[in-house]
Amino acid sequence: MIRPENEAQLAEAIRDASGALSIRGGATRGLSPAGAAIETSGLHGVRLYEPGALTLVVGAGTPMDDIDTILGEKNQRLAFEPMDHRALLGTSGVPTIGGVAAANVSGPRRLQVGAARDHMLGVRFVTGTGEIVKNGGRVMKNVTGYDLVKVLAGSYGTLGVLSEVSLKVQAIPEAQATLVLRGQGMSDALADLMRAMSTPYDVSGAAYVSSVNGKTGSERRIRVEGMAGSVAYRAGKLADLLGADAVIEGEDSAALWQELRDVAPFAGRDGAVWKVSTRPSRAAGLSQALVEGGQPHEVIADWSGGLLWLLVPEAGDLGAAAIRAAVAQAGGHATLIRGDLARTGVTRFQSQGPIQDRLAAGLRARFDPRGILNAGLMDMTKTGPGADAARVKDPV
Template identity: 55%
Template sequence: MKPSNENELAQMVAEAGGPLSIRGGGTRGMAGSGEVMSVAGLSGITLYEPGALTMVAQAGTPVADIEKALAKENQRLAFEPMDHRGLLGTKGKPTIGGVFAANVSGPRRIAVGAARDFLLGVRFVDGRGNVIKNGGRVMKNVTGYDLVKLMAGSFGTLGVLSEVSLKVLPRPETEATLVLHGLSDVNAVQALSQAMGSPFEVTGAAHDPTTTRTMLRIEGFEASVAYRIDRLRDLLSAHDALTEVLAAEATNKLWANLRDVNAFQQAQGDVWRVSCKPSDAPSLASRAEAEAHYFDWAGGLIWLRMAPESDLRERLGKFGGHATLVRGTAETCQRLGVFQPEAAGVARIAAGLRARFDPKSLFNAGLMDAAA
């Protein structure tokens, strides 16, 4: 099923006799059971106002088209969504609807917020075939359900996005990365935390124990970037680490590689992402006994490459966060579940929302189940 417009989408959903597997570009490898419904046919930028920093696009619009249009106006998607194709070996093109449905947020999340924070409005089709609209082209208070935030990160289980309104930001003049060499995981997280607490507006904070590099990105006007890099190096001098500064081109490549988890793309094994308190990251990484790992979000996000079929959640035990299986065999995903099991209260709320918006359980059935 591949509707070409919102009316066709609504009619197909209304007439559906069984589960529907909702797809955008099919690049994330996450979809429930049922007949495939692709929204890739709903494509195109319907409104772009560079002066207002807003854009409206149909859900199936490729992210590359969005970024191309923004680049002409020296603007960008500030939350730098990950491209999963290299890690998962998938084809197709990432879509803007898929980005928001999965709340895909990259390294800059620590500075500007997640994808959901840039979503201003949505149009979607619910499980009855009704077209629902919420939000608009400006931020404002709403009453009742905040459907904009609700749809972001729902992975197509509450409704099928047909159009999104989003906020964009200007592209900075330049960027640079301060790299500290030789720090342990514990010392690296301390340095990252210190940098994030500084007034120097760090927009990327990561640590790779394989190369023992601790990386801090600064963006803005050229003179400001140079000044803040120097001050940041002075601030962190107590760590007694060798330092280097990467210029704009090298910085852009470095953070694109971290965003897309390039280090794990050609290596065998399952790939997990763990969201946690940054201070917990070193101990969690130690308990995981991973074949490789690195920290993003100043330690708030851990990427881990594990031996196949490893139960990472069992190794970690209870902690303040969640572990998501991003890459694994179908059997492993079924046995362990892709997502962290929800607390009983949260599960009841989620089930109630799905019953409200998708009473026939059409959308991405089984996708959010903890384990089969």
């Protein structure tokens, strides 16, 4: 295991590599590409924090718990509320900001504030040739040049190894409240969520859970945040418009969204877990089509239906490729988050289509001409009996 303590050592390790390298942050996502391991935990610590300017610069190996503590002392947060994968995937380790940035990990509040990449002001990273690259800036006024930040976010370390990340942060609101309505069907619930998003009441969370804690029942959840008086007013208006069995406030509300953020209802349970991006208007129909096709499942619908988490019994009638084809038919995109890749015969990430795949391969060839960084992790060009028949682009 190679554990560089600074950016120069990271660059040297990559330049001197004679074969594939497996890039590891906190090792919480269950991704272990073949190759010599490079662990980025040594690249930790705060480089710059200006609470008044709402900016934070940290080493890529900085644990998320440390960042939450530092920001919390100033009543601030990362607004995109990144997921902690450990319970869902049964992994240990420590989530790091580099892993969050590399995977563009974004939680329920994405529908209001954007994804992780939208909060990244700048990055420093090392390419597959050992070249150190700086892109973007350390403050919101100084983001210039080619936007490699957006390219690196979601590349899973295949273009370069992050050494530093600059982020914009947000003040923690004074209050929050969640409207819960139980027993509603998915189609009606998602219609309500989309209706809530079209109101002027600044919804920061809109989700549906088909089975609460693995038990019979469902919940529709709508969250509002802000000043206490404003939250009370908006929650009341939404309750009048859409109905609610309960209005849950404060820490209890926060706990509901942390559970949903981490997909906790599927943790510790048998079955494959798929992450599906689709149009909210098509989400309920997609779920129904899977059931009618012989694939029962439980579903968590976040982003008012734009993001679906599916818990699929591995003994279902549909194979993994057929699930992907059904998702593509609905105009969606499916990633296998938890499951046996060898048994399913599909790639973890779905092809975006021939043109996009060639563009992605060209980027990798430019940034990593030796093909040593997380080699094969995002290879979506496999063919054969288990290969994906559907080629679509991720709409979100």
